[in-house]
Amino acid sequence: MSKMQPVRGTHDLLPDDYRRFAHVVDTARDVARLYGYREMATPIFEFTELFARGIGETTDVVSKEMYTFKDRGDESLTLRPEYTAGICRAFVSNGELAQQLPLKVFAAGPMFRYERPQKGRQRQFHQIDLEVLGAPEPGADIEVISVAADILDRLTILDRCVLKINSLGDPESRVGYRKVLTDYYSAHVDKLSEDSRNRLARNPLRILDSKDEGDKAINANAPSFSDHLNQASRDFFKSVQDGLTAAGIAFEVDPALVRGLDYYTHTAFEFVTTHLGAQGTVLGGGRYDGLIAELGGPPTAGIGWAGGIERLMMLADEPRPLPRPVVIAPLGAAAEARALGIARGLRKQGIAVEQDYRGNMKRRMQRANKLNARAALIIGDDELAKGVAQLKDLDSGTQREVPFETLAEALKV
RNA sequence: GCGGCCGUAGCUCAGUUGGUUAGAGCGCCAGAUUGUGAUUCUGGAUGUCGCCGGUUCAAAUCCGGUCGGCCGCCCCA
Numbered sequence: 134m135s136k137m138q139p140v141r142g143t144h145d146l147l148p149d150d151y152r153r154f155a156h157v158v159d160t161a162r163d164v165a166r167l168y169g170y171r172e173m174a175t176p177i178f179e180f181t182e183l184f185a186r187g188i189g190e191t192t193d194v195v196s197k198e199m200y201t202f203k204d205r206g207d208e209s210l211t212l213r214p215e216y217t218a219g220i221c222r223a224f225v226s227n228g229e230l231a232q233q234l235p236l237k238v239f240a241a242g243p244m245f246r247y248e249r250p251q252k253g254r255q256r257q258f259h260q261i262d263l264e265v266l267g268a269p270e271p272g273a274d275i276e277v278i279s280v281a282a283d284i285l286d287r288l289t290i291l292d293r294c295v296l297k298i299n300s301l302g303d304p305e306s307r308v309g310y311r312k313v314l315t316d317y318y319s320a321h322v323d324k325l326s327e328d329s330r331n332r333l334a335r336n337p338l339r340i341l342d343s344k345d346e347g348d349k350a351i352n353a354n355a356p357s358f359s360d361h362l363n364q365a366s367r368d369f370f371k372s373v374q375d376g377l378t379a380a381g382i383a384f385e386v387d388p389a390l391v392r393g394l395d396y397y398t399h400t401a402f403e404f405v406t407t408h409l410g411a412q413g414t415v416l417g418g419g420r421y422d423g424l425i426a427e428l429g430g431p432p433t434a435g436i437g438w439a440g441g442i443e444r445l446m447m448l449a450d451e452p453r454p455l456p457r458p459v460v461i462a463p464l465g466a467a468a469e470a471r472a473l474g475i476a477r478g479l480r481k482q483g484i485a486v487e488q489d490y491r492g493n494m495k496r497r498m499q500r501a502n503k504l505n506a507r508a509a510l511i512i513g514d515d516e517l518a519k520g521v522a523q524l525k526d527l528d529s530g531t532q533r534e535v536p537f538e539t540l541a542e543a544l545k546v
Numbered sequence: 547g548c549g550g551c552c553g554u555a556g557c558u559c560a561g562u563u564g565g566u567u568a569g570a571g572c573g574c575c576a577g578a579u580u581g582u583g584a585u586u587c588u589g590g591a592u593g594u595c596g597c598c599g600g601u602u603c604a605a606a607u608c609c610g611g612u613c614g615g616c617c618g619c620c621c622c623a
Binding site (some may be wrong): 138328403413415442444460497501502506515527 | 583584615616618620623
């Protein structure tokens with residue numbers, strides 16, 4: 134093509150695509166509202182430090198995937214790579230939110246990560262996001278997962294997804310397990326893959342999920358997280374599982390499920406599919422009880438998830454077609470002028486009316502067909518004189534005269 | 547960031563061992579007595595063969611680079 138290409142990893146959402154995009158967001162918003170979540174939005178860029186501190190300096194997202202730049206005031210800013218940090222920052226910035234606990238919010242918008250694009254992976258992508266702040270109880274975990282399941286169900290993709298959950302424990306359990314795991318892998322470091330040797334220092338938990346055959350052999354005897362959860366963490370995880378079962382939500386416990394962002398504690402979960410190539414995760418999240426305190430706010434529990442809109446779009450059914458319009462086809466200057474008022478009156482009644490800017494009868498009828506119009510209103514000099522329009526049903530081809538005054542009634546669906 | 551595949555009309559794709567004005571289907575546009583669409587018929591335009599450079603008498607075709615897409619890894623949504 135020409136040089137007028139979009140930036141790598143970005144895409145235009147043309148009208149047909151946008152309808153499917155909006156369908157995902159609208160569906161999610163509707164379901165979230167049923168659970169009492171309120172929509173909000175935060176800025177697309179924040180101070181770089183927010184993400185560095187919130188997500189973790191050593192994570193891939195922060196260390197090599199952020200769009201970071203200096204603005205004209207020499208501030209280091211970053212295009213948000215995810216939503217949670219921004220929402221938590223907003224919670225800390227806006228004291229009144231601390232009086233609305235538990236705060237249940239829904240959000241949607243673009244995210245930015247400098248990654249190698251593939252199907253289902255773009256540099257600018259979009260997420261729907263759900264968060265509950267100020268609820269340390271497992272009931273919040275259950276509810277948040279339940280909202281996600283309902284959204285996927287309404288998008289008709291739940292049956293192609295599997296819910297995987299795991300517990301990363303509370304900080305005490307996590308620190309303890311991490312030590313045990315690091316010791317174990319350090320003893321086998323010479324047999325680990327290069328990737329996993331790098332993971333050992335950054336996030337040893339991730340080695341558990343390695344696809345390398347040699348690593349898998351070592352993993353077979355690796356200490357299990359479930360054996361190193363303290364009693365409180367164990368009870369918490371049990372409650373979440375029991376709640377999901379009670380709610381009728383199917384899940385699998387996956388001990389290898391580890392999320393890449395540092396702030397997660399306790400519950401981690403992902404809805405995964407095999408229908409998107411290498412990009413299996415459609416929606417994922419977890420609990421992050423320490424994040425808000427880490428950002429300098431009052432110690433406040435948090436749990437939430439994000440879902441990739443583009444990935445959901447690829448799986449979801451086509452949204453319902455738009456209501457079919459009526460085309461008004463005036464012939465001659467006088468009729469054209471009169472049609473403007475008639476069309477406006479019909480739209481006031483909630484009827485979608487399209488009026489061409491130009492064209493003879495044939496052209497207007499062709500346009501009507503192309504617009505998938507259900508009916509055409511033909512108004513020429515004769516009709517103008519009689520105060521009627523020819524109402525042609527474009528499916529049956531039948532046509533009848535209808536007085537201007539009763540057009541709205543004749544066109545009500 | 548690593549490894550691999552690919553790039554020809556708006557779309558899906560043909561295009562022989564390099565050879566003359568680069569093709570098809572769909573779609574688009576225009577006509578078939580100017581007040582009636584979708585069907586049918588006729589005609590038309592599709593294009594810097596992603597881009598830049600090299601080899602050659604000659605490049606869509608071979609070579610290099612670059613941009614972009616896709617697949618796997620990594621990572622994640």
